[in-house]
Amino acid sequence: MTTTLLKPSSILPEGLCIQQVNNLTLFKFTDKLGDRMQELLDKKKADTLTAEESLELETIGELDNIFSYINAVMAAQAHEPS
Structure with missing residues (x-):
């Protein structure tokens, strides 16, 4: 049986929200x-993560990295002098 990484885009509709913080979106x-x-991270720490859950955690982690990068770039641009 082959397990493949979830497409990050499959998580977006229910997993993403946009939040206004001060002057930043x-x-x-x-x-x-x-x-x-958090549930998957707890299972990983307890060494009870299944192969499918491991792939799910990897996908969520990749989205987390992408959003952190985008948010950091937007924050840096908001603080640049006009």
């Missing part, structure tokens, strides 16, 4: 996706 995980990521 930031990409954030919904509470549901944040809770799922």
